[in-house]
Amino acid sequence: MDRRSFLKVGAVTASSGVLGACGQVTKKVIPFVTRPDDGVNPVDGYWYATTCAECNSGCGVIVRTVNGRAKKIEGNAVHPVNGGKLCAKGQAAVQRVYHRDRLTQPLMRKGAKGSGKFEPVTWEKAIATLGEKLAGAEGSVFYLNSGNNDITAGVANAILGKMSGFTMATNHDPGKESQFAGGATLNEYPHTPYxxxxxxxxxxxxxxxxxxxxxxxxxxxxxxxxxxxxxxxxxxxxxxxxxxxxxxxxxxxxxxxxxxxxxxxxxxxxxxxxxxxxxxxxxxxxxxxxxxxxxxxxxxxxxxxxxxxxxxxxxxxxxxxxxxxxxxxxxxxxxxxxxxxxxxxxxxxxxxxxxxxxxxxxxxxxxxxxxxHTPVSDQDLKQRMLAWFGLAPEKQTFRRLKELVDAMSAGKYKVGVIHHTNPVFDTPASLDVKTALGKVGFVAAFANFMDETTSQADLVLPDHHWLESWSAQVPNFVPGVPVLNLRQPVIRPFNDTRSATDVLLAAAGKAGMKIPAKNGEEYIRKIVDKFRAEMLEIDPTLSRDAAWRTLLSKGGWWPSEEEQEPSETPSNDKLWAMKNRLKVNDPSFEGGSGFPYHLHLYQTVHMGRGAGANQGWLQEAPDPITTLMWQSWVEMNPATASKYGLIEGDLVTVTSPHGSITAPVFPYVGIRPDVISIPLGYGHTEYGEIANNRGANPMKLIGTGMDSQSGALAWRSCKVNVKKAGGSVVMLRSAHPEGEYKGEIFQL
Amino acid sequence: MSSENIKRSHAATAGAGSHGDVMALPELETYRDPETMPARSGYDDADIFLSEKEFNDHTLRPLFTTTPAYFIFVLGLGIVMANGLGWFTYQLFVGLGQTGMHEPLFWGAYIATFVFWVGLSHSGTIVSSILRLTQANWRRPILRAAEAMTAFSLMVAGLFPLIHVGRAWRVYYMFPLPNQRMLWPNFKSPLMWDFCAIGIYMTGSITFLYIGLLPDLAVARDRAIASNNWRRHYLKVLALGWRGSHREWSVYNKCSLFLAVIILCIAPSVHTIVSWDFAMTMTPGWHTTIFGPYFVVGAIYSGIAAVITLMIVLRWIFNLDNVIRTLHIDCLAKLLVTIALIWTYFYFCEFNVVWYSHKPEEWAIFEWQGERFSLFLWIMIGGSVLNIFLMSWRRVRRSMVAMFFITLLVNCGMYIERYLIVVPVLTHRDNAYMWTDYFPSITEFSVILGSFAYFAFLYAIFIKLFPIVTMADVKEGVLISGDMRLGRHAVRLQVKE
Amino acid sequence: MKSFNYKKQNDYKWAMTIDLDRCNGCGACVVACQAENNIATVGEKQAELGRKMHWLRIERYIEGTYPDVKVRFLPMMCQHCDYAPCESVCPVWATYQNPEGLNVQVYNRCIGTRFCGNNCPYSVRYFNWYDSNFEGPESNQLNPDVSLREKGIMEKCTMCMQRIRRGKDTAKDEGRDVEDGEIQPACAQTCPTNAITFGNINDHESKVHELVHSGRMIRLFEDKGTHPSVMYLKGGVADVI
CATH class of the missing domain: 3.40.228.10 (Dimethylsulfoxide Reductase, domain 2)
Structure with a gap:
């Protein structure tokens, strides 16, 4: 390099250095100091409308899916039932899709009946077996579900209902069942008004x-x-x-x-x-x-x-x-x-x-x-909808279930189909569904998880999660407006599962029965067609497909805001004509003098009857009142507890005429001293690692007493005795036992 | 000090050359059995009645002779350390869940132990520099042991932040290093102050220890060379070619003095800053102005007690009765009583203010302390008061056994104090809903036990590598406080440094 | 006041109100938060040790004795203080106040001294005592917008930062400001009683602004001077019948 070029290069370097130095000095410290926006995806994903099936209330939901995976469930803001809101169970539903305990393939019983030993079989074999059994079961089939008024029940009714001796029964929540029962005498419609x-x-x-x-x-x-x-x-x-x-x-x-x-x-x-x-x-x-x-x-x-x-x-x-x-x-x-x-x-x-x-x-x-109150005409509509589904508008009560179980015990049934319900766990143990199931020739269970009932089945058919399947549903209780809920698969099936509706239709087809539709989707479209023909609520100018898409994108059908006229309850003639019904008898209780306490069973917001017990989110969400997690408990007034020398965490044996359970005590000031309260949903034995052996199932304590008028389970009419069991456990409480009395620090 | 005396003292202490071991003060009465020596006016229990050779032999013996018991002891420490290290390594890989901590108790036994070790470190250097500056003559034999304690307890303390943080492998984020990630620590955080303060204190203490060691290293070096001991290799290097020249002594004295002054300023600031880790928060029970002085006094309290314990142990193990005399323990005990009084007063102040004002969130903590840790409180407060009473008696102060147990009790109390500062406050935070309880896990116990073993291990190694008694200082003391015969009378020679 | 002058530098100052008169303690928000923000389920053993990670919890307080018992619910999450005690004590700046009034946690920077947790009077910061266990099929549910947290770092409510970001991006693409109610954190979105309202307090037309000035507003631990962005609406009357 000669002197001149050296000078040139030097000058350029120096001037660029000077210019560079004159520029803005980086003042913001970016990479590790600013939160990296928590990695927002360029794609929001897709939101699909469908209907929650965690309980039978029928809340509309929208589901966020990214890369074919369901990520988050939120309430459908336009839905009249929940208006964009959801409960904890609904929020946690997505955890069930990707649950490690999910059934991934059909299972055929291997060992003795009820042994819980299964071997995997192909879907073809499973469907053929079910078809074969259904074909040979004329006059002795039952179908048991949780009362969710969905199309699977409709399809079952449509296929099996043609056989003589077909029984359809429902394992309702004890709390909700009574609501069906009451009010019928005074109201025109079959349940207590909203x-x-x-x-x-x-x-x-x-x-x-x-x-x-x-x-x-x-x-x-x-x-x-x-x-x-x-x-x-x-x-x-x-x-x-x-x-x-x-x-x-x-x-x-x-x-x-x-x-x-x-x-x-x-x-x-x-x-x-x-x-x-x-x-x-x-x-x-x-x-x-x-x-x-x-x-x-x-x-x-x-x-x-x-x-x-x-x-x-x-x-x-x-x-x-x-x-x-x-x-x-x-x-x-x-x-x-x-x-x-x-x-x-x-x-x-x-x-x-x-x-x-x-x-x-x-x-x-x-x-x-x-x-x-709910307008009567809407109730009519509900009955009509149920009829489109293929469901009879008959009242399903505990009495009906009990009759079914008694008949099962008598060996009356050759084939039973159970759809997403767990009566072995959540009906009173004194009903003894487990033994009764053992006397049924062949039990097929549709389920997402192995549970106490599924393990008693002969054929376990892994169903789609409701996020993966087609369905339609009518909410059990309609809040003022008629609602038809639709469910669509928002994600591809995660496991090798099949929709219960499709399997039922396929099996019936194999058995040579007459089937109402090829598959669930077609069945729902037929319902929608009937619906359009009768109701004409959807724009009649729309083509069949366009109307279908409109419904799907909305999540179902219900009258729009403008269409909902505040209806006034007509003067009730029944009321004025009423004579001698103004009487409430004193309640009668099971258990004599040896049982001084009332047993008050209840559902917690997270556990319900126990279906959510295998979900970590729900187990770990503290119960609102006791703030306990991961365990069950026996609530007692502190005065009652101290009578037995019990402090929090001490194990106590609760005995009723029907059985006894042992669980830790939780003294709670918000309970009558003559009442012992136990939450439902705990004490699973065959519901996967998360749910098993967690607390005790209080269903062991109650009998099958019923309200004589309605046939609903009188699940709180049992009296119990308590005894210190010795020993104690650590209570997993979220609130500090002293701190929970110091709310005044916040000056609320 | 007269120049003659200085020269004599240099000649005596330098230990240069082959005749370094010869005591250059023939007129000094050289040996008196300390036990049988009649009490005589003009003499004092602190005096050393050994010839220089004997003295050197005596004090360097631990360095050059090692018994099997030593190896067994060190092996035992090694096992405890390895256990602690093992648990810590597991914790590092698995997560801090191995400890007993949980929300909202984010600091637990680790931090309590950290504060304890930092506190312990305050004895040595502070005691040594105060005594140096006040020219307390009895200080001389204990300086090294105390300074070494400072350095080692700081080293142990310094491990605890590392053990305690969630991501120890990212702890360099706290270093103010210019880097590509543009990370820069937040100097508004008391933890950064702490980090800096401890860094400075550690540097200062180690320098202080090392400067003080130089003349003794030279003596040891000469011995090692003479006996061809393997220690000569590092002693040669570390003694920095010390010859005992006049200039070296002059620089050495100045340096010691400056360092003493500097350390004296740093030390209280360090523990004040450690206290600010707590006091600067808005957590009830921590947020109090008294924490600065309270921590400093607490630190000195535990430190002096630890020095006494250590002295008694060393004296017992290495037969240093001739060097570490009852007077030393007595004087330290007097200092301990003073500090104990101040500490008790501070505790009273802290408690009294909370008790009188009875602010619910603060009182809840004390209430909880009384409920959950009543035994601990008795050991801490009762022990302190009891000690003050006991140590008022000269006989107790001069009884090695009594002082051993008293000082041990003091340090138990002080460990408890740190635990009670950290734990009950966090278990009973402002938000009563989140109140909780805490018990350290086996991991924490093992690591903390390992830290004690580590400290003892460092000390044991130090004893075998460096002279544990401040030989030069002692000799200087002998020189400047010896007798001078004036006719028939032996007159006490009092020379000030 | 710092908080209400954000307009000068920024259009947005996020705030939240929680109506205690509406809250029924159902816990839907707790699970919604867990689903949205990839919060680990710690399991029975860890829960027993008090290490559950819910960024949002519902505190339950009891007053009185039988039969005059009153139970109160108090949803508690990071209060996003304007003068946040947690920020100043962090030695590595892992937590700081962002320009929109949110208190944010930078996971990458955190070394886990846990000082912030000690200085938070609300006790709403959570530490990852272990690596979160998202193995197996459960990992399919994880929200891709929210990073997972390693063991050894602190985490807490972000007011669904990712949703705010997305809302602002959408608004920017459409050349407008974010509308009131457009951004909803997961808890507010799901709250069945509509107790939680989120919005921009700099927008004087916003619902949250209206509620804050309804006269029922209180802040928790107001005497601490932390000036939280989460405000509570007091409710309840003594005599009902």
Whole structure:
């Protein structure tokens, strides 16, 4: 390099160095200091609308899928049931798709019946076997499901219903079943109406655990939120009466502990105050005087002073609770499990319905807003929808299930089909479904997981998760508007599973039976066709495919906002004609003098009846009231516990006339001293590693007593005794036992 | 000090050449049996009654003679250390879940132990520099042992942050190194102050220890060369060719003095900053202004107690009765009583303020302490008060057995104090819902036990490699406090440094 | 005040209100948060040690004795303080205040001194005591927008940062500001009682702004001066009947 070029290069280097130095100095420290946006994917993925199947409430959901995998489930904002909201179980549903315990291939029983030993078989063989069995089972087939009103039940009914001696039974939630049962006597439609919590200013919850086990927790939670704070200047007030301060009661303003089984009496007592007030204030002029006079007479024995001792609320307080039902503001009484779960359940539900109606009728005189009950016409629609599904609108009760199980034990059935229900675990052990199943010739079970019932089957048919399959469903309880829910596969099947509907149709086809459709999708499209033909709610100009796509993208059909006219409940003739039904008998309880405590079983928001017990998310989510995780417990009033020298975590044996279980004690101030409370859903034995041997199954404790009128399981009418079992366990509680009393630190 | 004396002292202590072991002070009464020596005015229990050769032999014996018991001891320590290391390695690979910590108790026994070791480190250097600066004559034999303790307890303490953090392999993020990742530590964090303070203190303490060692290294080097011992290799290097010249001594003295002053300033700041790890937070029970001085006093308290324990042990093991005298223990005990009084006062202040104001979130912690750790509290507070009473008696102060147990009790109490500062506060945080309890896991126990073994191990190795008694200082003391015969009378010679 | 002047530098200052009068403690938000943010399930043994990782938990307090019992629910997550105690104590700047008022955690930087957790009065920071166990088919559910956390680092509620980011990106692509209610963290999205409201407090038309100024607003541990972005709406009346 010569001198000149050296100078040139040098000058360029120097000047560029100077220029570079003049530039902006990096002031921001970027890479490791700023959060790297947590790696947002360039693609949001796809959102598909479908319907949640974690319970039978029928909430609409949208599912986010990325790269063919379901990532997150959210509420469908336009759906009338849940309005974009979801409960914990719904949120956790996606965990079931990718669960390590999922059944991945059909299994054929290998060992003795009920031994739980299986060998994998091909789908072809499984379907052929099922077809063969169905073909040879004329006159002795049953189909058992969880009462989810879906098309699988419809298809089963359509195929098997043609055979003589076909039985269809339902293993309902005990809490929900009673709701079907009640109210029928006073209402035109077969269940207790949806109370209009949303517009009420005062709500009286009579044992109604509406956020836990009632008709639809999400719908009620929405209404609750709206009643509390959606209206300017009006804050909905809620009062809870019942034997345990449930998480619903915790959200209310006041809790009255009422002895188990006497809530119906309380309802009548309040009705008494209302009726007397109507009469004394001279409001009765235009109301049918005769009826009022009759009621007043019938209710005389329910005067607050007379029942105060029974319900353990002072007469004066009962009158104060009744005041909102007389006053201007809309008030509603909501009946729930703690009324329905006793031998006088239907009477209690009727009493609450009566209270609501009387209060409404008085209000109507003054043209006040009052609880909007489900319009009768919509209920008709529901029945029609069920008919399209191929489902008979018959009432499925526990009595029906019991008859089925008795017949099974008698060896009456050659073939049984079980679809996503676990009666061995979640019906009373005294019903002994397990033994009964052993007497059935051939049991085929559709399931996602091996569980106590599936392991008793002869053929296990792994079903799609509901995110992978086609289905349609009608919600069990319709909140004011008719709803037809559709389910579509939002992801490809993750395992080698097949939809129960398709398998049933294929097997029936193999057996040479007449089948209503080739597969589930076609069956649903046929329903939609019928629906369009009869309802004409969807734009008739749309082609068949376009209409179908519209429905799928929405997640189902329901009337749009504008189409929903606030319907007024017509004056109820049944009410005015009512004579001698205003009576709630004292409850009868199982167990004699040796059993001093009432057994109060309940469903927690996370476990339900136990289907969620194999999900880590739900096991680890602390129970709202006890804040316990991963275990079951026995709730007792601290006074009761100290009587037996029990402290938290001590093991206690709870004995009923039907059996006994041992579980740790959780002293809880929000429970009556004469009540022992145990959550359902724990104590699985064959439901995978996460669920197994976790706590005790309290279904061992209760008998098969029923409400004589409705045939619903009286699941709270059992009495028990407790005994210190010795030993103790660590309670996995989220709240510190002292800290939980220090809420004042936040000055809430 | 007169120049003559200095020269004499240099000649005596330098130990240069082959005749270094010859005591150059023939007029000094050379030996007196310490036990049978009649108490005589003008003499003091601190005086050393050995000839220089005897003295050198005596103090260097641990260096050059090793008994099988030593190896067994070190092997035992090695096993405990290996156990701790094993558990730590497992924790490193698996995760900190191996400890007993959980939300919201994020700091547990590790941090308590860290504070304990940092506290222990305050004895040595602080004691040594205070005593140097105040020219307390009795300090001389204990300086080395105390300084070594500082260095080693700091080394042990320095491990704990590493053991404690979640990602020990990323701990260099805390170093202020310019780098491609543009990482820069947050100097607003008390942990960074802590990191710096401990770094500085460790550097200072090790320098202080090393500078003090130089003349003694030279003596040991000469012996090692003479006896062809393998230690000559490193002693040659480390002695830096010390010859004992006038200039060397002059620089040495100045250096010691400067370092003493500097260390004296650093040491309280270090433990103040350690206390700020706690006090700077807004956590009730930690957020208090008294923590700075309280920690410093606590540190000195535990440190002095540990020095006494160590002295008694060394004296017993290496037969140093002639060098470490009852007076030394007595004087240290007096210092300990003073510090114990101050510490108890601080504890009282801290408690009294919380008790009187009774702020719920703060009182909850003390209530919980009383409930859960009542035994610990008795050992800590009761022990401290009891010690103050006991040590008021001269007989107790001069009884080696009594002092051994008293100082051990003090350090148990101080360990408990650190534990009670860290743990109950975190188990009973502001948010009462998250209250919790804590018990260290076997991993924590093993690692902490390993840290004690590690400390003892370092010390044991040190003793075999370096002179444990501050020979030069002692000799200087002998020189400047010897007798001078004036006619029939032996007159006490008092020369100030 | 720092918090309400964010407009000067930024269009957005995210805030959240939780209406305690609406909250029924159902726990849907807890599971939604877990599903959205890849939060590990720690299992029974770790839960027993108190190491569950829920970024959002529902605290339950009891007042009174039988029969006059009142149970209260208090959803508790990172409060995203404007003057966050956790930020200043971190020696490696793993947590800091982003320009939109969120307190963010940089997982890469964290070395796990856990000082932030000690200085958080709300106890809402969580530590990865072990590597999260997402082996097997469960890993298919993981949200690709949210990074997994290694053992040894802290994590906490991000107010669904990834959703905020996506919402802002969408708005930017369409050349507009983010609309009120467009961005919903997983908890607010699912809350059945609509107790949780999220929005931009700099937007004076927003719902969250309205609620904050409804007169019912309280902040937790207000006396600590942390000035949280998560605010609670007090509720409840003493006399109901």
């Amino acid at each position: 109370p209009d919590l949303e517009n009420a200013e005062f709500s009286l919850l009579l044992g109604a655990d509406i956020f836990e086990s009632d008709r639809n927790p999400v719908f009620f939670a929405r209404s609750f939120g709206a009643s509390r704070r959606d209206r300017p200047s009006i804050r909905g007030r809620l009062v809870y009466c019942g034997s345990r301060l449930s998480s619903t009661a915790a959200s209310c303003d006041k809790w009255f502990p009422v002895p188990p089984g006497y809530l119906g009496v309380l309802a009548l007592s309040i009705a008494h105050v209302v009726v007397e007030s109507v009469i004394s204030r001279g409001l009765a002029q235009s109301i049918q005087r005769n009826a009022l006079g009759r009621w007043s007479e019938a209710l005389a024995e329910y005067a607050p002073e007379k029942v105060a001792d029974k319900v353990e609320i002072k007469a004066e307080l009962i009158r104060r609770i009744a005041r909102p039902f007389i006053d201007e503001a809309p008030a509603v009484a909501i009946a729930g499990d703690d009324i329905a779960g006793y031998s006088n359940g239907v009477e209690g539900l009727d009493a609450v319905a009566f209270l609501n109606m009387v209060s409404y009728e008085i209000g109507r005189e003054k043209l006040r807003i009052k609880p909007r």
